[in-house]
Amino acid sequence: MNRVKQCVILAAGQGTRIRSVSAGLPKPLVDFRGKPILEHVIKRAHHAGIEEFVIVLGYGSHLIRDWFGKFCWPDNMSVKWVENPDYHKQNGISALKARNEIRGPFLLLMADHIFDAETAALMMEQPLAPDEVILAVDPNINRVFDLDDATKVRRQGSFILDIGKGISNYDALDTGMFLCSPTLFNRLESAIVDGDCSLSDGMRQLARERRLRALDIGDAHWQDVDTPEALAYAENDFHWRPYYEPAAALLAGYPAF
Numbered sequence: 121m122n123r124v125k126q127c128v129i130l131a132a133g134q135g136t137r138i139r140s141v142s143a144g145l146p147k148p149l150v151d152f153r154g155k156p157i158l159e160h161v162i163k164r165a166h167h168a169g170i171e172e173f174v175i176v177l178g179y180g181s182h183l184i185r186d187w188f189g190k191f192c193w194p195d196n197m198s199v200k201w202v203e204n205p206d207y208h209k210q211n212g213i214s215a216l217k218a219r220n221e222i223r224g225p226f227l228l229l230m231a232d233h234i235f236d237a238e239t240a241a242l243m244m245e246q247p248l249a250p251d252e253v254i255l256a257v258d259p260n261i262n263r264v265f266d267l268d269d270a271t272k273v274r275r276q277g278s279f280i281l282d283i284g285k286g287i288s289n290y291d292a293l294d295t296g297m298f299l300c301s302p303t304l305f306n307r308l309e310s311a312i313v314d315g316d317c318s319l320s321d322g323m324r325q326l327a328r329e330r331r332l333r334a335l336d337i338g339d340a341h342w343q344d345v346d347t348p349e350a351l352a353y354a355e356n357d358f359h360w361r362p363y364y365e366p367a368a369a370l371l372a373g374y375p376a377f
Contacts, residue, residue: 124225124244124299127170129161131231132178132207132214141348146180148231149187150345153355156187157345158231165229166197168240173199174221175231176214178207212308212317219305226300233296234354235342243299243335253326254299255280257292257334258342264293265343265353271320273334280332283323292334294320295342303331 135147142150148158162173177184181203188199204217215228225248227240239256246254257273257280264270272290274282283294298304304322311321326332343354 124227125169125171126222126224126226127165127173128215128218128222128226128228128300129158129165129173129175129231130211130214130229131158131184132176132181132204132217133211133232134179134207135232135346137347138345138351141351146183147346148184149180150351152234152345152351157234158184160234161229161231164235164237165227165240166194168237169244170227170240171196171198173197174202174218174226175199176202176204176217178204178214206315209316210318210321212311212319212322213315215319215322216305216308219302222302222305224302226302228298228300228304230296230344232346233342233344234360235295235297236340236360239295239297239337239340239342242337243297246299246335248299248301249331250301251303252301252331252333253304253323254333254335255283255323256295256297256299256337256342258295258337258340259292260339261291261293265350266347269344269347270294275334278333279330280323280327280334282327283332284320292336295337296344297342299335 131148138147149156152160200221202217204214206213243256271285271294272287273280273292273294274290307325308317308322311317311325323332341359345351345354
């Protein structure tokens with residue numbers, strides 16, 4: 121079994137779609153239930169068992185560093201900052217910036233996706249081959265807030281055959297949580313066209329090679345909060361689970377708030 125202790129968080133984007141409520145802050149610092157979105161992401165991943173964070177910054181990076189430095193974080197948690205000067209490009213380029221900091225299997229998260237900590241804990245328990253990536257997927261398509269904006273997934277058994285926002289044939293949604301082997305970086309590099317690539321570009325290559333698998337999250341909750349409307353929807357969702365217990369307890373499940 122993999123001992124996954126590293127996590128990459130992509131936090132470099134400009135957040136143009138949420139600027140009407142961001143008060144000039146980078147999106148990871150936008151308030152969600154009294155705390156910055158990034159704080160929720162870090163704490164939920166840490167309580168799932170992550171100890172080492174590699175956070176890729178870009179737009180407003182000094183503001184995120186300043187915010188982080190104002191708090192006392194757990195002794196068993198470390199953070200490495202990686203700068204992406206090309207933050208105006210797609211998220212695949214941000215992921216590539218973390219390559220030199222990764223030593224083995226790692227969790228990959230988005231700084232604008234809220235999730236149940238138990239989902240991360242479950243992901244980290246999955247067996248992962250050296251050349252694989254596992255994507256947490258949501259089969260409950262009808263409950264998604266903004267289907268047009270969601271990244272869709274088409275599966276065959278446990279394998280993902282196709283992924284993208286524009287695919288017409290799909291049976292699940294991409295939750296923005298990945299368990300990755302370092303092979304991901306090779307696929308992203310080979311997917312670069314004109315100096316740019318998205319995560320989905322790399323994932324499609326893995327899918328063609330039958331190296332992209334899906335983990336069904338069942339009824340667990342998640343939300344992409346990249347617009348004011350999505351943020352408000354997530355704020356009013358009372359199904360978020362607490363995230364202040366260790367991973368072993370998380371895997372046992374909790375009642376809703």
